[in-house]
Amino acid sequence: MLQLENVHHIAIICSDYAVSKKFYTEVLGFRVLGEYYRAERRSYKLDLALGDHYTIELFSFPDPPQRVSRPEARGLRHLAFTVRNIDSAVAELTAHNVVTEPIRVDEYTGKRFTFFSDPDGLPLELYEQ
Structure with a gap:
């Protein structure tokens, strides 16, 4: 049987990056570990932690369905x-x-x-x- 140790992270694609960033950081209290803009994809990637655990990757993409x-x-x-x-x-x-x-x-x-x-x-x- 595969020996998984824990969940590494959850990836979430949002429709409005600024609104979702504020929600996850200011309302839910996640800490920003890193924020990256990927020009070739016109996409932001925000790495968020809950306590000491890297938990969520928040992504923005142009016009996600x-x-x-x-x-x-x-x-x-x-x-x-x-x-x-x-x-x-x-x-x-x-x-x-x-x-x-x-x-x-x-x-x-x-x-x-x-x-x-x-x-x-x-x-x-x-x-x-």
């Missing part, structure tokens, strides 16, 4: 982040005008969670530790 996400489309469903206190996390998102779904309880673990979206409608989840 929309990807169906809802209702429950095939493929990647959502990206989930753990939080210590979901109530304070939701309050912080609300302060940034980010709408969250009502907090629910995972029927198998008893943990609380909620969903919200990034500027392009990518479903994101907060899952309380």
